[in-house]
Amino acid sequence: MKEIALYFASSNEGKLVEVRTMLEAAALPICVLSAKTAGGMPFVEENAPDYIGNARLKARALKASLGKDAWVLAEDSGLEVDALGGAPGIHTARYGSPDASSLVKCAELLAEVDERSETNRKARFVCVMILLTQDEEYIFRGECSGTLARNMLGEQGFGYDPIFIPDGHNTTFAELGARVKNKISHRAQALNALMGGLHSLTHLQ
Ligand code: IMP
Numbered sequence: 711m712k713e714i715a716l717y718f719a720s721s722n723e724g725k726l727v728e729v730r731t732m733l734e735a736a737a738l739p740i741c742v743l744s745a746k747t748a749g750g751m752p753f754v755e756e757n758a759p760d761y762i763g764n765a766r767l768k769a770r771a772l773k774a775s776l777g778k779d780a781w782v783l784a785e786d787s788g789l790e791v792d793a794l795g796g797a798p799g800i801h802t803a804r805y806g807s808p809d810a811s812s813l814v815k816c817a818e819l820l821a822e823v824d825e826r827s828e829t830n831r832k833a834r835f836v837c838v839m840i841l842l843t844q845d846e847e848y849i850f851r852g853e854c855s856g857t858l859a860r861n862m863l864g865e866q867g868f869g870y871d872p873i874f875i876p877d878g879h880n881t882t883f884a885e886l887g888a889r890v891k892n893k894i895s896h897r898a899q900a901l902n903a904l905m906g907g908l909h910s911l912t913h914l915q
Contacts, residue, residue: 719772719784721751724868761786761838769840787837793827831858837896852899
């Protein structure tokens with residue numbers, strides 16, 4: 711069976727590693743290529759009103775630079791914190807001090823939540839993925855609920871992993887590591903749905 715090149719529309723290395731690891735483990739005739747191998751991820755102003763819209767903007771931008779036959783996978787994700795009324799949500803990538811490190815952004819978010827609410831630390835990660843094949847668009851969604859830690863814990867993963875404790879665990883994503891995170895995360899759930907779809911799509915090639 712012919713292997714399909716699937717271009718991942720992101721310049722976030724952490725996301726790319728997770729997506730590649732999970733898709734490769736599924737033994738599909740798919741090869742995940744970074745946007746870098748296609749000349750880099752084009753700049754996209756993520757100004758859509760929701761995750762689907764932003765994922766679509768990224769997917770279409772990369773497809774436009776690759777040509778109509780290319781298969782492209784894009785995602786938009788975010789962290790929704792109850793004590794902040796669901797923020798940062800779709801604005802997560804641009805939240806906190808501009809140009810600050812992930813660790814500084816984690817500390818800033820914890821400080822903001824501590825100021826607002828002593829008790830309600832509920833939060834969830836949301837991920838929407840868009841797959842563009844030659845002429846179709848497919849949408850997949852995943853969500854992972856949890857609570858915010860009191861302090862940053864763990865060194866694995868990326869972004870807000872050091873402060874997010876998924877339900878059913880008492881350590882953060884950054885402590886749990888890829889093996890556990892890739893089974894339960896928002897991205898894993900969206901990818902599981904996508905992989906179900908890819909099974910039938912790749913068999914049609
Ligand atoms: P975007 O999808 O490029 O808009 O970025 C979403 C932002 O949400 C990332 O830059 C991270 O800060 C955060 N984020 C999304 N998924 C995760 C995750 O799995 N772990 C930690 N942070 C994440």
